[in-house]
Amino acid sequence: MNSFELNKIAGAILGTLLFIMGVGFLAEAIYHPVEDNGPGYALPEPEVAVAGAPVDAAPAVSVGTLLASASVDRGAAAVRKCQACHNFNEGEPNKSGPYLYDIVGATKAHAEGFAYSDILNQQKAEGQVWSYENLDAFLTNPKAYAPGTKMSFAGVKSAEERADILAYLASLSSDPVPFPAPDASDAAAAGDDQASNEAPAEPASVIAPYLLDAKAERGANAVRKCQACHNFAEGEGNKSGPYLYGIVGAPKAHAEGFAYSDILQQQKAEGQVWTYDNLNAFLENPREYAPGTKMAFAGVKTPEERADILAYLQTLAAEPVPFPEVAAGQ
Structure with a gap:
């Protein structure tokens, strides 16, 4: 190998090193951090709730108050989603869920021949009955009300829709259980709200x-x-x-x-x-x-x-x- 070839090799190596050094200097110049200035964007600190501090929440309305304005017609429409698993007419048998005719006031686990979960069988043994209040609680969240229940339905979140369903279930009886009386405190709260709020609109007509x-x-x-x-x-x-x-x-x-x-x-x-x-x-x-x-x-x-x-x-x-x-x- 002659000296000319060696010079070319040496020149290539030197040129590569100079290029790398130049890129390093350029990068440091562009991205050089500013010392002691913190991050580029300060994230907000999360607010810590103080134990025992008051929390604004909508006041719970009693089942009796909700039932006072409930609609059997709306309830009949709402339970259509339940008909795949339950029968509602008198004399009809169980499906994958128990029949629900005359459910209000009935003993828990009332349907003969249906394989209820342990929790409902236990409640039956304790003499518990299906009142409007505990039917409302069950409809809100079946698994929370009766842990281990076989019912897969997630629940009805609207209190007004549950009241409509309860009004419909009340109609499924030859001797319907009277609705509980509206809570006096609910009436007082409603009176206060009426001064600042307009009356709710009538439900839109379907037909x-x-x-x-x-x-x-x-x-x-x-x-x-x-x-x-x-x-x-x-x-x-x-x-x-x-x-x-x-x-x-x-x-x-x-x-x-x-x-x-x-x-x-x-x-x-x-x-x-x-x-x-x-x-x-x-x-x-x-x-x-x-x-x-x-x-x-x-x-x-x-x-x-x-x-x-x-x-x-x-x-x-x-x-x-x-x-x-x-x-x-x-």
């Missing part, structure tokens, strides 16, 4: 948007299948089903002389009337809306056809009841 396009003529055609059991003209009497003239806005169990099921008679005693929305719910699934009803018809599955029928029923009155308004956003 109202469909009534906008409903046709009484189509409804008259649709009810032909009902004429074997019902009369529709003014002054006509009952058939195997009650007459339906003036049904919209009428009290439940309105037809004199007709032997209604227990659930409809109870709803009449509570002062309930046939609105467009509960007529819609009944037409969709009579046995679900009124467990124990004697009506054998399976129901009308499309909301459009139900709306047409309701539009026709509206015409069967000297003073037709106006359709409900469509809520904003519907």
Whole structure:
């Protein structure tokens, strides 16, 4: 190897070293840390709660107060999610969960033949019964109320929805358990709130948007299948089903002389009337809306056809009841 080749090798090595040193100096110049100046962004210190310090929380409302404004109709709709595991009608058997007819006031683990969890069998042995309060607690969080329960449902978080469900469960009895009285402190708090808050809006009508396009003529055609059991003209009497003239806005169990099921008679005693929305719910699934009803018809599955029928029923009155308004956003 001659001296020229050695010079090239030495020059390459020297050039590489100079390049590395130059990059190092440049990096130090750009990224040189500022001493004693802390991190570039100071993270906020977490606030430490003081033991015993007051915590703002919404006051608990008693079950009795919630039940005072609960709706059986809304409760019947809410329990649809439970029907895969439970039966609600009188005389129906257990499913993967126990039947729930006459549950309010019943002894814990009431359903004969159902394999209850140990905790509920223990509570039964202690003589515990299903009151409105402990049904409410169970519905809030089944696993917290009855550790080891076989029920996989996570619970109902809304107190108002639980009250609606309890009102519906109360209706599933020939001798319903009276609701507990509203708590006086709840009434006082409600009075204080009323001075600063507007009254809550009425629930939006489910059927109202469909009534906008409903046709009484189509409804008259649709009810032909009902004429074997019902009369529709003014002054006509009952058939195997009650007459339906003036049904919209009428009290439940309105037809004199007709032997209604227990659930409809109870709803009449509570002062309930046939609105467009509960007529819609009944037409969709009579046995679900009124467990124990004697009506054998399976129901009308499309909301459009139900709306047409309701539009026709509206015409069967000297003073037709106006359709409900469509809520904003519907």
